[in-house]
Amino acid sequence: MSAPFDTTEKFAAYAHPSKLVSTEWLAKHQGDAGLVIVESDEDVLLYEVGHIPGSVKIDWHTDLNDTVNRDYIDGAAFAALLSSKGIARDSTVVIYGDKSNWWAAYALWVFTLFGHDDVRLLDGGREKWLAEEREMTTDASSTTTTDYPVVERNDAPIRAFKDDVLAHFGKPLIDVRSPEEYSGARTTMPAYPEEGALRGGHIPSAVSVPWARAAASDSTFKPRSELDAIYRAEAGLTDGDDVIAYCRIGERSSHTWFVLTHLLGFEGVRNYDGSWTEWGNAVAVPISVGTDPGVAPAPRP
Amino acid sequence: MTTLPAQLADIQEDFLALEQKDRLLLLLEFSNELPELPARFQEHPDLLERVVECQSPVFIFVEVDADSAFHLHATAPRESPTTRGFASILAQGLDGLSVEQVLAVPDDYPQSIGLSAAVSPLRLRGMSAMLGRAKRQLRERIAG
Numbered sequence: 168m169s170a171p172f173d174t175t176e177k178f179a180a181y182a183h184p185s186k187l188v189s190t191e192w193l194a195k196h197q198g199d200a201g202l203v204i205v206e207s208d209e210d211v212l213l214y215e216v217g218h219i220p221g222s223v224k225i226d227w228h229t230d231l232n233d234t235v236n237r238d239y240i241d242g243a244a245f246a247a248l249l250s251s252k253g254i255a256r257d258s259t260v261v262i263y264g265d266k267s268n269w270w271a272a273y274a275l276w277v278f279t280l281f282g283h284d285d286v287r288l289l290d291g292g293r294e295k296w297l298a299e300e301r302e303m304t305t306d307a308s309s310t311t312t313t314d315y316p317v318v319e320r321n322d323a324p325i326r327a328f329k330d331d332v333l334a335h336f337g338k339p340l341i342d343v344r345s346p347e348e349y350s351g352a353r354t355t356m357p358a359y360p361e362e363g364a365l366r367g368g369h370i371p372s373a374v375s376v377p378w379a380r381a382a383a384s385d386s387t388f389k390p391r392s393e394l395d396a397i398y399r400a401e402a403g404l405t406d407g408d409d410v411i412a413y414c415r416i417g418e419r420s421s422h423t424w425f426v427l428t429h430l431l432g433f434e435g436v437r438n439y440d441g442s443w444t445e446w447g448n449a450v451a452v453p454i455s456v457g458t459d460p461g462v463a464p465a466p467r468p
Numbered sequence: 469m470t471t472l473p474a475q476l477a478d479i480q481e482d483f484l485a486l487e488q489k490d491r492l493l494l495l496l497e498f499s500n501e502l503p504e505l506p507a508r509f510q511e512h513p514d515l516l517e518r519v520v521e522c523q524s525p526v527f528i529f530v531e532v533d534a535d536s537a538f539h540l541h542a543t544a545p546r547e548s549p550t551t552r553g554f555a556s557i558l559a560q561g562l563d564g565l566s567v568e569q570v571l572a573v574p575d576d577y578p579q580s581i582g583l584s585a586a587v588s589p590l591r592l593r594g595m596s597a598m599l600g601r602a603k604r605q606l607r608e609r610i611a612g
Contacts, residue, residue: 210524211587212549215496228588265547 169285170202170259178290180391182432186425187290187388188261190299197221203254207264207274208293217303219263219296223252223310227270227418231277242319245281253310256283256318263289263296267382273421276438280320288425291387298385325424327411327437329445332370333452333467339404340373341412343423344443348415349375351456364447368456370413372463374402378419381426394430404433413439413446473569476561476577483581491586498560499553505543516543517605519598524548526555528598530605537564540602550587554578554595558602567610571603 173192178184188196196202197219204222206214214224225231230248233240240248254260260278264271268288278286289296297303327335347353351367369375380397383389389397398404410433412420417440424438439446446452455461472480483491509515509529516527526544533539540562542555561577562570574580578595 210548210550211591212492212496212499212553213547215492216546216549226588228590229586232588234585 169257170196170199175290177390181388181430183429185285186287186429188287189290190296190301193219193261193263193289193296194301201255201257202259202261203252204289205252205254205260205262205271205274206293207262207270209264209266209270213265213293215305217305218308220302220304220306221308222263223254223308225252225262225274227273227277231274239277239280239320242281242317245320246315246317249283249315250313251310253313254315255313256316258285258313260286261289262286263292265293267294267379267386267422268292269378269419269422272425273418276325276421276424279325280322281318282321291385294386324435325428325437327413327439329439329441329449329452330467331437332411332413332439332446335409335411336372336463336466339402339408339410340370341402341404341410341420341423341427342369342373342375343378343412343414343420344369344375345377346375346458348443349373350458351454364415364443366447366454368447368454369443369460370446371453371455371461373413373455374460375458376402376423378414378422381423381430388426388430391430394426398427398431404431406433408433410436411439412436413442415443416440417442472577473561473565473573475563475565476573479557479561480577480581483583486582488586491582495553495557495583495587496549498556499549502542502544502552502556502559505541509541516541517601519594519601524551526551526594526598528555528602528605530602530609532567532606532609536566538567538570538606539563542598550591551594554592554598557581558595558598562602567606570606573599573603575600575603 172185173188175189178187204219205225206218206222207225211226231239262271262274271288271292275286275288342349349369381389410427412423414420417438420438424436427433427436453464516529519526519528524544529541531539540559542559544551544555578592583592
Protein backbone atom coordinates (compact mmCIF):
# COMPACT_ATOMS: atom_id res chain seq x y z
CA MET A 168 0.00 0.00 0.00
CA SER A 169 1.41 3.29 -1.08
CA ALA A 170 0.94 6.72 0.49
CA PRO A 171 -0.32 9.50 -1.82
CA PHE A 172 2.33 11.53 -3.62
CA ASP A 173 3.25 15.06 -2.67
CA THR A 174 2.04 17.45 -5.34
CA THR A 175 4.20 20.39 -4.21
CA GLU A 176 4.82 22.59 -7.23
CA LYS A 177 8.61 22.67 -6.84
CA PHE A 178 8.76 18.87 -7.11
CA ALA A 179 6.71 18.77 -10.32
CA ALA A 180 9.69 20.09 -12.26
CA TYR A 181 11.90 17.17 -11.18
CA ALA A 182 12.15 13.98 -13.22
CA HIS A 183 10.67 11.78 -10.47
CA PRO A 184 8.56 14.02 -8.22
CA SER A 185 7.33 10.96 -6.32
CA LYS A 186 10.77 10.58 -4.70
CA LEU A 187 10.40 13.67 -2.48
CA VAL A 188 8.00 14.82 0.18
CA SER A 189 7.85 18.22 1.85
CA THR A 190 7.80 18.83 5.58
CA GLU A 191 4.16 19.99 5.22
CA TRP A 192 3.25 16.73 3.52
CA LEU A 193 4.97 14.64 6.18
CA ALA A 194 3.35 16.58 9.03
CA LYS A 195 -0.01 15.80 7.44
CA HIS A 196 0.66 12.14 6.67
CA GLN A 197 2.77 10.98 9.61
CA GLY A 198 0.84 8.21 11.24
CA ASP A 199 -0.78 7.03 7.99
CA ALA A 200 -0.99 3.28 7.68
CA GLY A 201 1.66 1.93 5.33
CA LEU A 202 4.04 4.86 5.86
CA VAL A 203 7.28 4.38 7.80
CA ILE A 204 9.55 7.34 8.60
CA VAL A 205 13.26 6.54 8.88
CA GLU A 206 15.95 8.79 10.33
CA SER A 207 19.50 8.28 9.07
CA ASP A 208 22.23 10.60 10.32
CA GLU A 209 25.92 11.13 10.34
CA ASP A 210 25.86 11.33 14.14
CA VAL A 211 24.82 7.95 15.51
CA LEU A 212 23.21 9.50 18.62
CA LEU A 213 21.23 12.30 17.03
CA TYR A 214 18.09 10.20 16.74
CA GLU A 215 18.22 9.53 20.49
CA VAL A 216 18.42 13.27 21.18
CA GLY A 217 15.12 13.77 19.38
CA HIS A 218 13.34 12.43 16.32
CA ILE A 219 10.09 12.78 14.40
CA PRO A 220 7.39 10.98 16.41
CA GLY A 221 6.97 7.41 15.24
CA SER A 222 10.16 7.36 13.17
CA VAL A 223 12.69 4.54 13.33
CA LYS A 224 16.46 4.81 13.10
CA ILE A 225 18.73 3.17 10.56
CA ASP A 226 22.43 3.85 10.90
CA TRP A 227 24.68 3.51 7.90
CA HIS A 228 27.74 2.28 9.79
CA THR A 229 26.11 -0.10 12.21
CA ASP A 230 23.04 -1.29 10.29
CA LEU A 231 23.72 -1.19 6.54
CA ASN A 232 27.37 -2.25 6.38
CA ASP A 233 28.51 -5.83 6.65
CA THR A 234 30.60 -6.11 9.81
CA VAL A 235 33.30 -8.27 8.20
CA ASN A 236 33.47 -7.64 4.45
CA ARG A 237 33.78 -4.15 3.05
CA ASP A 238 30.34 -4.42 1.52
CA TYR A 239 26.69 -3.84 2.25
CA ILE A 240 24.62 -6.34 4.16
CA ASP A 241 23.06 -9.21 2.24
CA GLY A 242 19.42 -9.93 1.49
CA ALA A 243 18.84 -11.92 4.67
CA ALA A 244 20.33 -9.22 6.91
CA PHE A 245 18.38 -6.49 5.09
CA ALA A 246 15.16 -8.47 5.52
CA ALA A 247 15.87 -8.92 9.24
CA LEU A 248 16.69 -5.22 9.64
CA LEU A 249 13.59 -3.96 7.86
CA SER A 250 11.33 -6.47 9.57
CA SER A 251 12.60 -5.27 12.95
CA LYS A 252 11.86 -1.67 11.93
CA GLY A 253 8.28 -2.45 10.95
CA ILE A 254 8.85 -1.93 7.23
CA ALA A 255 7.01 -4.15 4.77
CA ARG A 256 7.99 -4.64 1.14
CA ASP A 257 5.06 -2.43 0.07
CA SER A 258 5.57 0.26 2.73
CA THR A 259 6.12 3.84 1.71
CA VAL A 260 9.42 4.78 3.36
CA VAL A 261 10.31 8.43 3.92
CA ILE A 262 13.93 8.95 4.96
CA TYR A 263 15.29 12.12 6.54
CA GLY A 264 18.56 13.06 8.20
CA ASP A 265 21.14 15.65 9.13
CA LYS A 266 23.62 17.43 6.83
CA SER A 267 21.20 18.16 3.97
CA ASN A 268 20.06 14.53 3.87
CA TRP A 269 23.48 13.31 2.94
CA TRP A 270 23.23 10.07 4.94
CA ALA A 271 19.52 9.81 4.23
CA ALA A 272 20.35 9.75 0.52
CA TYR A 273 22.87 7.04 1.24
CA ALA A 274 20.26 4.93 3.01
CA LEU A 275 17.86 5.51 0.11
CA TRP A 276 20.52 4.31 -2.32
CA VAL A 277 21.02 1.12 -0.28
CA PHE A 278 17.23 0.55 -0.17
CA THR A 279 17.35 0.87 -3.96
CA LEU A 280 20.04 -1.85 -4.19
CA PHE A 281 17.41 -4.15 -2.71
CA GLY A 282 14.72 -2.87 -5.05
CA HIS A 283 12.49 -1.34 -2.39
CA ASP A 284 9.98 0.39 -4.61
CA ASP A 285 8.52 3.30 -2.70
CA VAL A 286 11.30 5.10 -0.86
CA ARG A 287 11.37 8.90 -0.67
CA LEU A 288 13.40 11.68 0.92
CA LEU A 289 12.07 14.45 3.12
CA ASP A 290 13.16 17.60 1.28
CA GLY A 291 15.23 19.66 3.73
CA GLY A 292 15.67 16.77 6.13
CA ARG A 293 16.12 17.11 9.84
CA GLU A 294 17.31 20.72 9.68
CA LYS A 295 14.20 22.00 7.93
CA TRP A 296 11.87 20.04 10.19
CA LEU A 297 13.60 21.58 13.24
CA ALA A 298 13.80 25.06 11.72
CA GLU A 299 10.03 24.97 11.31
CA GLU A 300 9.72 23.96 14.95
CA ARG A 301 7.82 20.83 14.11
CA GLU A 302 7.27 18.13 16.68
CA MET A 303 10.20 16.03 17.88
CA THR A 304 10.26 13.45 20.63
CA THR A 305 12.66 11.25 22.56
CA ASP A 306 9.96 8.62 23.06
CA ALA A 307 10.72 5.20 21.67
CA SER A 308 8.63 4.40 18.60
CA SER A 309 6.46 1.33 18.85
CA THR A 310 6.83 -0.84 15.80
CA THR A 311 5.09 -4.01 14.77
CA THR A 312 7.57 -6.50 13.40
CA THR A 313 6.92 -7.31 9.77
CA ASP A 314 7.98 -10.18 7.57
CA TYR A 315 10.13 -8.43 4.97
CA PRO A 316 11.06 -10.89 2.22
CA VAL A 317 14.66 -11.87 1.54
CA VAL A 318 15.55 -10.08 -1.69
CA GLU A 319 19.10 -10.33 -2.98
CA ARG A 320 20.87 -7.09 -3.75
CA ASN A 321 21.01 -6.08 -7.38
CA ASP A 322 24.19 -3.99 -7.54
CA ALA A 323 24.80 -3.72 -11.25
CA PRO A 324 22.30 -0.99 -12.25
CA ILE A 325 23.34 1.62 -9.68
CA ARG A 326 26.65 0.52 -8.16
CA ALA A 327 30.08 0.66 -9.79
CA PHE A 328 33.15 -1.29 -8.71
CA LYS A 329 36.75 -0.35 -9.49
CA ASP A 330 36.84 -2.50 -12.62
CA ASP A 331 33.64 -0.86 -13.82
CA VAL A 332 35.33 2.52 -13.51
CA LEU A 333 38.39 1.31 -15.44
CA ALA A 334 36.09 0.10 -18.21
CA HIS A 335 34.12 3.35 -18.11
CA PHE A 336 36.92 5.73 -19.19
CA GLY A 337 35.76 8.03 -21.94
CA LYS A 338 32.33 8.46 -20.36
CA PRO A 339 31.43 11.05 -17.71
CA LEU A 340 32.76 10.75 -14.18
CA ILE A 341 31.72 13.17 -11.45
CA ASP A 342 33.94 13.73 -8.42
CA VAL A 343 31.76 15.17 -5.65
CA ARG A 344 34.46 15.79 -3.03
CA SER A 345 35.82 19.15 -1.90
CA PRO A 346 38.14 21.07 -4.27
CA GLU A 347 41.10 20.30 -1.96
CA GLU A 348 40.50 16.57 -2.17
CA TYR A 349 40.00 16.78 -5.95
CA SER A 350 43.28 18.58 -6.56
CA GLY A 351 45.15 16.21 -4.27
CA ALA A 352 46.07 18.83 -1.69
CA ARG A 353 44.43 16.56 0.89
CA THR A 354 43.00 13.07 1.03
CA THR A 355 40.18 13.71 3.44
CA MET A 356 37.41 16.26 3.73
CA PRO A 357 38.30 19.46 5.52
CA ALA A 358 37.63 18.83 9.21
CA TYR A 359 36.99 15.11 8.82
CA PRO A 360 38.81 12.06 10.08
CA GLU A 361 41.66 10.80 7.97
CA GLU A 362 40.37 7.63 6.38
CA GLY A 363 43.62 6.74 4.78
CA ALA A 364 44.56 7.10 1.13
CA LEU A 365 48.13 6.85 -0.08
CA ARG A 366 47.68 9.20 -3.02
CA GLY A 367 45.79 12.47 -3.35
CA GLY A 368 44.04 13.56 -6.54
CA HIS A 369 41.15 12.35 -8.67
CA ILE A 370 40.22 9.73 -11.24
CA PRO A 371 41.47 11.02 -14.64
CA SER A 372 38.79 12.90 -16.61
CA ALA A 373 36.44 13.23 -13.61
CA VAL A 374 34.75 16.61 -13.40
CA SER A 375 34.58 18.28 -9.99
CA VAL A 376 31.09 19.11 -8.72
CA PRO A 377 31.09 19.14 -4.90
CA TRP A 378 27.91 17.41 -3.71
CA ALA A 379 26.68 20.27 -1.53
CA ARG A 380 26.20 22.49 -4.56
CA ALA A 381 22.93 20.62 -5.11
CA ALA A 382 21.65 21.72 -1.70
CA ALA A 383 20.15 25.10 -0.85
CA SER A 384 20.97 26.89 2.40
CA ASP A 385 17.85 25.47 4.07
CA SER A 386 19.08 21.92 3.26
CA THR A 387 16.44 21.37 0.55
CA PHE A 388 17.38 20.41 -2.98
CA LYS A 389 17.85 23.35 -5.32
CA PRO A 390 15.11 23.86 -7.90
CA ARG A 391 15.31 22.03 -11.22
CA SER A 392 16.55 25.02 -13.20
CA GLU A 393 19.51 25.59 -10.87
CA LEU A 394 20.44 21.90 -10.91
CA ASP A 395 20.31 21.85 -14.71
CA ALA A 396 22.65 24.84 -14.76
CA ILE A 397 25.17 23.01 -12.56
CA TYR A 398 25.10 19.50 -13.99
CA ARG A 399 24.19 20.09 -17.63
CA ALA A 400 25.43 23.57 -18.55
CA GLU A 401 28.49 23.59 -16.32
CA ALA A 402 29.55 19.94 -15.88
CA GLY A 403 28.52 19.10 -19.44
CA LEU A 404 26.23 16.13 -18.84
CA THR A 405 23.73 15.43 -21.60
CA ASP A 406 20.73 13.13 -21.83
CA GLY A 407 21.69 9.55 -22.44
CA ASP A 408 25.02 9.88 -20.62
CA ASP A 409 26.17 6.93 -18.62
CA VAL A 410 27.55 8.57 -15.45
CA ILE A 411 29.57 7.30 -12.48
CA ALA A 412 29.80 9.46 -9.34
CA TYR A 413 32.25 8.94 -6.50
CA CYS A 414 33.57 10.62 -3.38
CA ARG A 415 35.63 9.23 -0.52
CA ILE A 416 33.59 6.28 0.72
CA GLY A 417 30.46 6.63 -1.41
CA GLU A 418 28.29 8.61 0.95
CA ARG A 419 28.41 12.09 -0.57
CA SER A 420 28.11 10.62 -4.05
CA SER A 421 24.82 8.95 -3.04
CA HIS A 422 23.43 12.44 -2.66
CA THR A 423 24.62 13.30 -6.17
CA TRP A 424 23.33 9.95 -7.45
CA PHE A 425 19.89 10.91 -6.11
CA VAL A 426 20.06 14.32 -7.79
CA LEU A 427 21.13 12.94 -11.17
CA THR A 428 18.75 9.98 -11.14
CA HIS A 429 15.58 11.24 -9.53
CA LEU A 430 15.69 15.00 -9.91
CA LEU A 431 17.34 15.33 -13.33
CA GLY A 432 16.25 12.01 -14.84
CA PHE A 433 19.57 10.52 -15.96
CA GLU A 434 19.27 6.78 -16.40
CA GLY A 435 21.88 4.26 -15.36
CA VAL A 436 23.82 6.56 -13.01
CA ARG A 437 26.10 4.47 -10.81
CA ASN A 438 27.68 5.26 -7.47
CA TYR A 439 31.26 4.04 -7.05
CA ASP A 440 31.21 3.40 -3.30
CA GLY A 441 34.80 2.16 -3.16
CA SER A 442 35.57 5.76 -4.09
CA TRP A 443 38.80 7.47 -3.16
CA THR A 444 39.62 5.23 -0.19
CA GLU A 445 39.91 2.40 -2.71
CA TRP A 446 41.14 4.22 -5.82
CA GLY A 447 43.71 6.30 -3.92
CA ASN A 448 45.22 3.10 -2.49
CA ALA A 449 44.86 0.75 -5.45
CA VAL A 450 47.99 -0.43 -7.22
CA ALA A 451 48.46 0.45 -10.90
CA VAL A 452 45.43 2.62 -11.46
CA PRO A 453 45.94 6.06 -13.01
CA ILE A 454 45.21 9.29 -11.16
CA SER A 455 45.33 12.98 -12.00
CA VAL A 456 46.40 15.78 -9.69
CA GLY A 457 45.61 19.49 -9.73
CA THR A 458 42.46 21.28 -10.78
CA ASP A 459 42.46 20.01 -14.36
CA PRO A 460 40.32 16.88 -14.94
CA GLY A 461 43.08 15.27 -17.00
CA VAL A 462 42.73 12.97 -19.96
CA ALA A 463 40.75 9.74 -19.84
CA PRO A 464 43.04 6.74 -20.34
CA ALA A 465 41.95 4.00 -22.71
CA PRO A 466 39.15 1.98 -21.12
CA ARG A 467 40.24 -1.37 -19.71
CA PRO A 468 37.65 -3.90 -20.75
CA MET B 469 50.88 -4.16 31.62
CA THR B 470 49.86 -0.88 33.20
CA THR B 471 46.67 -0.84 35.18
CA LEU B 472 44.09 1.71 34.17
CA PRO B 473 43.34 4.50 36.62
CA ALA B 474 40.23 3.56 38.61
CA GLN B 475 37.85 6.06 37.01
CA LEU B 476 38.77 4.98 33.46
CA ALA B 477 38.45 1.34 34.50
CA ASP B 478 35.03 2.06 36.00
CA ILE B 479 33.80 3.68 32.79
CA GLN B 480 35.10 0.72 30.80
CA GLU B 481 33.38 -1.72 33.15
CA ASP B 482 30.09 0.20 32.97
CA PHE B 483 30.06 0.11 29.17
CA LEU B 484 31.11 -3.51 28.87
CA ALA B 485 28.40 -4.61 31.32
CA LEU B 486 25.69 -3.34 28.94
CA GLU B 487 24.06 -4.68 25.79
CA GLN B 488 25.11 -2.87 22.60
CA LYS B 489 21.94 -0.80 22.43
CA ASP B 490 22.28 0.38 26.01
CA ARG B 491 25.93 1.33 25.48
CA LEU B 492 24.67 3.98 23.09
CA LEU B 493 22.32 5.32 25.76
CA LEU B 494 25.16 5.46 28.28
CA LEU B 495 27.17 7.42 25.71
CA LEU B 496 24.22 9.80 25.44
CA GLU B 497 24.26 10.23 29.23
CA PHE B 498 27.92 11.16 29.05
CA SER B 499 27.09 13.52 26.21
CA ASN B 500 24.52 15.31 28.35
CA GLU B 501 26.97 15.54 31.24
CA LEU B 502 29.67 17.41 29.34
CA PRO B 503 30.07 20.58 31.40
CA GLU B 504 30.05 24.03 29.90
CA LEU B 505 33.50 25.50 29.45
CA PRO B 506 34.76 27.44 32.46
CA ALA B 507 34.23 31.16 31.89
CA ARG B 508 37.95 31.82 31.61
CA PHE B 509 38.12 29.67 28.47
CA GLN B 510 34.93 31.01 26.98
CA GLU B 511 36.61 34.40 26.89
CA HIS B 512 39.77 32.94 25.36
CA PRO B 513 38.82 30.79 22.40
CA ASP B 514 42.43 31.12 21.20
CA LEU B 515 43.51 28.73 23.97
CA LEU B 516 41.37 25.92 22.59
CA GLU B 517 42.68 23.39 20.11
CA ARG B 518 40.39 22.02 17.45
CA VAL B 519 40.35 18.23 17.10
CA VAL B 520 40.27 18.15 13.32
CA GLU B 521 39.95 14.36 13.19
CA CYS B 522 36.44 14.59 14.61
CA GLN B 523 33.48 14.92 12.31
CA SER B 524 32.05 17.88 14.17
CA PRO B 525 33.68 20.98 15.60
CA VAL B 526 35.18 20.00 18.95
CA PHE B 527 37.77 21.99 20.86
CA ILE B 528 39.85 20.86 23.81
CA PHE B 529 42.12 22.43 26.37
CA VAL B 530 44.20 20.67 29.02
CA GLU B 531 45.08 22.15 32.37
CA VAL B 532 47.33 21.11 35.25
CA ASP B 533 46.18 22.86 38.43
CA ALA B 534 48.16 24.08 41.47
CA ASP B 535 47.85 20.61 43.05
CA SER B 536 49.36 18.99 39.92
CA ALA B 537 46.00 17.50 39.00
CA PHE B 538 45.01 17.17 35.35
CA HIS B 539 41.78 18.55 33.85
CA LEU B 540 40.46 18.28 30.31
CA HIS B 541 38.04 20.93 29.10
CA ALA B 542 36.09 20.43 25.90
CA THR B 543 33.29 21.99 23.93
CA ALA B 544 31.25 20.57 21.05
CA PRO B 545 27.86 21.50 19.62
CA ARG B 546 24.59 20.00 20.85
CA GLU B 547 23.91 18.63 17.36
CA SER B 548 26.97 16.42 17.74
CA PRO B 549 26.02 14.21 20.67
CA THR B 550 28.46 11.42 19.80
CA THR B 551 31.43 13.76 19.79
CA ARG B 552 30.24 15.33 23.03
CA GLY B 553 29.97 11.88 24.54
CA PHE B 554 33.55 11.01 23.61
CA ALA B 555 34.82 14.29 25.08
CA SER B 556 32.81 13.77 28.24
CA ILE B 557 34.18 10.24 28.80
CA LEU B 558 37.71 11.55 28.57
CA ALA B 559 37.01 14.66 30.65
CA GLN B 560 35.53 12.53 33.46
CA GLY B 561 37.92 9.64 33.07
CA LEU B 562 41.07 11.76 33.20
CA ASP B 563 39.96 14.41 35.66
CA GLY B 564 42.22 14.85 38.67
CA LEU B 565 44.83 12.34 37.52
CA SER B 566 48.53 13.09 37.75
CA VAL B 567 50.52 14.02 34.65
CA GLU B 568 52.24 10.61 34.69
CA GLN B 569 48.93 8.78 34.93
CA VAL B 570 47.46 10.67 31.99
CA LEU B 571 50.50 10.06 29.82
CA ALA B 572 50.39 6.35 30.71
CA VAL B 573 46.78 5.90 29.55
CA PRO B 574 46.90 3.41 26.66
CA ASP B 575 46.28 5.06 23.29
CA ASP B 576 43.78 2.33 22.47
CA TYR B 577 41.58 3.05 25.48
CA PRO B 578 38.77 4.27 23.17
CA GLN B 579 38.79 0.86 21.44
CA SER B 580 38.60 -0.97 24.76
CA ILE B 581 35.26 0.25 26.08
CA GLY B 582 32.98 -1.79 23.85
CA LEU B 583 31.79 0.97 21.54
CA SER B 584 33.24 -0.30 18.26
CA ALA B 585 30.10 -2.16 17.27
CA ALA B 586 27.64 0.37 18.71
CA VAL B 587 29.26 3.43 17.17
CA SER B 588 31.54 2.02 14.41
CA PRO B 589 35.34 1.91 14.43
CA LEU B 590 35.51 4.86 12.04
CA ARG B 591 33.62 7.16 14.37
CA LEU B 592 35.70 5.98 17.33
CA ARG B 593 38.78 7.39 15.65
CA GLY B 594 37.55 10.81 16.72
CA MET B 595 37.92 9.79 20.36
CA SER B 596 41.41 8.40 19.78
CA ALA B 597 42.37 11.69 18.18
CA MET B 598 41.03 13.59 21.18
CA LEU B 599 43.06 11.46 23.58
CA GLY B 600 46.17 11.79 21.42
CA ARG B 601 45.88 15.55 21.22
CA ALA B 602 45.20 15.88 24.94
CA LYS B 603 48.38 13.93 25.72
CA ARG B 604 50.40 15.96 23.23
CA GLN B 605 49.11 19.24 24.70
CA LEU B 606 50.02 17.97 28.14
CA ARG B 607 53.57 17.10 27.07
CA GLU B 608 53.96 20.59 25.63
CA ARG B 609 52.55 22.12 28.81
CA ILE B 610 54.98 20.35 31.13
CA ALA B 611 57.92 20.96 28.80
CA GLY B 612 57.07 24.64 28.47
